[in-house]
Amino acid sequence: MEQDKIYNVGSYIRLSREDEDKNKIESESISNQRNIILDYINKQKENFKIYDEYVDDGVSGTTFDRPSFNRMIRDIESGKINCVITKDYSRLGRDYIKAGEYMEKYFPQHNVRYIAILDDIDTYLDSVSNDIAPFKAVFNDQYAKDTSKKVRRSLRSKKEEGKFLGWKAVYGYKLDENDRYKLVIDEEVAPIVRRIFKMAYDGMSCKVIADTLSKEGIPIPSVYANLNRGVKSSSYGLWCSRTIDEMLCNPTYIGNLCQGRRKTINYKIKKEIRTPKSSWIVIENTHEPIIDKEMFDIVQQVYKKNKHQQNNSTNYLLRGFLYCSECGHSISISKRTEDRAYTGCTYYQKHSKFKVCTPHTMNYQKLEKEVLREIREMCKKYVDSTNFENLLKNASKRNKVKEKIKGEINSCNLEIEKLNKRKNKIYFDKIDEVITLEEYKDFNNQIINDILSNQLKLKELETQLEIIENKMKPNNDYTSIVKEFLRLRKPSKNLIACIIDSIMITQNKEITINYKIKDPNLLINELSTD
Numbered sequence: 001m002e003q004d005k006i007y008n009v010g011s012y013i014r015l016s017r018e019d020e021d022k023n024k025i026e027s028e029s030i031s032n033q034r035n036i037i038l039d040y041i042n043k044q045k046e047n048f049k050i051y052d053e054y055v056d057d058g059v060s061g062t063t064f065d066r067p068s069f070n071r072m073i074r075d076i077e078s079g080k081i082n083c084v085i086t087k088d089y090s091r092l093g094r095d096y097i098k099a100g101e102y103m104e105k106y107f108p109q110h111n112v113r114y115i116a117i118l119d120d121i122d123t124y125l126d127s128v129s130n131d132i133a134p135f136k137a138v139f140n141d142q143y144a145k146d147t148s149k150k151v152r153r154s155l156r157s158k159k160e161e162g163k164f165l166g167w168k169a170v171y172g173y174k175l176d177e178n179d180r181y182k183l184v185i186d187e188e189v190a191p192i193v194r195r196i197f198k199m200a201y202d203g204m205s206c207k208v209i210a211d212t213l214s215k216e217g218i219p220i221p222s223v224y225a226n227l228n229r230g231v232k233s234s235s236y237g238l239w240c241s242r243t244i245d246e247m248l249c250n251p252t253y254i255g256n257l258c259q260g261r262r263k264t265i266n267y268k269i270k271k272e273i274r275t276p277k278s279s280w281i282v283i284e285n286t287h288e289p290i291i292d293k294e295m296f297d298i299v300q301q302v303y304k305k306n307k308h309q310q311n312n313s314t315n316y317l318l319r320g321f322l323y324c325s326e327c328g329h330s331i332s333i334s335k336r337t338e339d340r341a342y343t344g345c346t347y348y349q350k351h352s353k354f355k356v357c358t359p360h361t362m363n364y365q366k367l368e369k370e371v372l373r374e375i376r377e378m379c380k381k382y383v384d385s386t387n388f389e390n391l392l393k394n395a396s397k398r399n400k401v402k403e404k405i406k407g408e409i410n411s412c413n414l415e416i417e418k419l420n421k422r423k424n425k426i427y428f429d430k431i432d433e434v435i436t437l438e439e440y441k442d443f444n445n446q447i448i449n450d451i452l453s454n455q456l457k458l459k460e461l462e463t464q465l466e467i468i469e470n471k472m473k474p475n476n477d478y479t480s481i482v483k484e485f486l487r488l489r490k491p492s493k494n495l496i497a498c499i500i501d502s503i504m505i506t507q508n509k510e511i512t513i514n515y516k517i518k519d520p521n522l523l524i525n526e527l528s529t530d
């Protein structure tokens with residue numbers, strides 16, 4: 001090792017208009033670049049001596065015809081400096097081919113050591129990574145720019161969304177007196193909202209809930225809003241089931257900002273157009289919730305299941321869960337005698353003339369018994385499994401999504417690695433004159449573009465992963481639900497809705513239960529392959 005060799009350093013600093021991006025100004029400022037270089041030199045054991053500082057201010061990195069850069073080259077050629085240090089590789093230049101030629105050809109030919117501090121490039125160390133690092137560096141620079149723009153854009157749009165919704169408080173909330181873009185709970189009517197959800201939770205229909213409130217003389221939301229603004233009203237109005245229906249599925253009540261639910265928002269016009277759920281814009285955890293998420297979710301499910309049976313007096317436990325395996329339509333339950341009911345494919349029943357499906361007739365009571373027995377067995381397995389707590393933590397959907405993203409990140413990395421290898425190969429093909437310089441440039445550009453798009457995809461995936469890890473806390477703790485189920489002889493519909501999603505029935509009367517909880521054995525397999 002040339003321990004005693006003296007390195008006469010040319011510290012090269014470049015500030016360009018490309019960096020006149022607010023976020024970049026600070027990190028790329030001349031003093032910042034200088035500090036990083038000085039700090040680096042002070043920390044080295046080797047003998048570095050600064051010969052001169054070469055500053056190009058306001059010159060683009062795409063050209064190499066820069067005054068100070070040219071002066072540095074002259075100093076190299078007259079033997080005054082034998083080491084060039086830059087903060088990072090992009091300071092040397094943004095034209096990666098040209099910059100690469102300096103690093104890989106020109107500097108070595110002139111016995112000049114080149115160091116790009118933040119990119120871990122040091123030609124003296126002669127590491128293989130020097131070959132790949134510069135290209136990464138240039139890209140990193142570009143993503144850094146892209147991502148910071150993205151972050152700012154998303155922050156801004158979030159703000160705008162928040163403001164946009166803010167001017168209309170949903171029943172149960174009011175606008176914060178100090179911050180009109182924020183929702184706070186309106187304690188005067190929040191209890192009514194809680195009561196409405198409780199009634200729905202207990203299985204009351206929207207119509208029954210609406211009638212109950214009307215009978216009690218509770219002002220309807222529009223009348224209440226007017227009263228609050230000092231507009232007196234002769235009546236309190238009548239609640240209609242549509243209002244209740246709309247409230248029950250409004251995620252504002254669990255603390256999420258929700259907009260785009262209606263096309264026309266106007267206090268004076270009562271008739272408003274409701275938009276489909278898919279076009280709602282929801283931002284989570286923007287204000288204090290009135291209803292906890294667990295209750296909200298159960299209401300969504302129970303309510304959805306109950307929608308099918310409004311005209312039917314008997315509330316069968318499995319109604320709304322049964323589906324036809326053959327055609328995918330729902331399976332109905334109809335009473336034949338006082339204590340006997342039968343199932344049937346609704347599609348077949350409607351269009352039996354056209355032979356679209358088969359009857360799917362089963363004794364409902366027997367089916368219910370069989371289903372409950374099977375669910376119970378599953379729940380027992382669930383509780384019995386040894387590392388139960390651990391499994392629960394991993395059972396959430398969150399992890400499934402996380403794993404999927406991780407998989408994509410992995411394949412993205414592999415692809416980049418592959419491309420880098422190919423890039424190296426064509427570099428040697430060029431040296432061996434297997435390909436011409438022109439061909440090399442073409443191939444190289446192509447590969448670099450591919451790497452870049454993969455790197456961008458990677459950044460996006462990593463951002464997604466971060467969001468999931470920070471924001472989606474596991475909230476599906478099934479322990480209590482499963483234990484509750486095992487405790488009861490006849491569980492409630494709500495509880496079943498927590499455990500199962502659907503029950504498929506084939507024409508041969510085979511039953512498949514689709515669980516929300518996971519088979520513990522499957523979970524163990526999933527975890528062990530992690």
Ligand SMILES: [Zn+2]
Nearest residue numbers: 324327345357
């Ligand atoms: Zn069918």
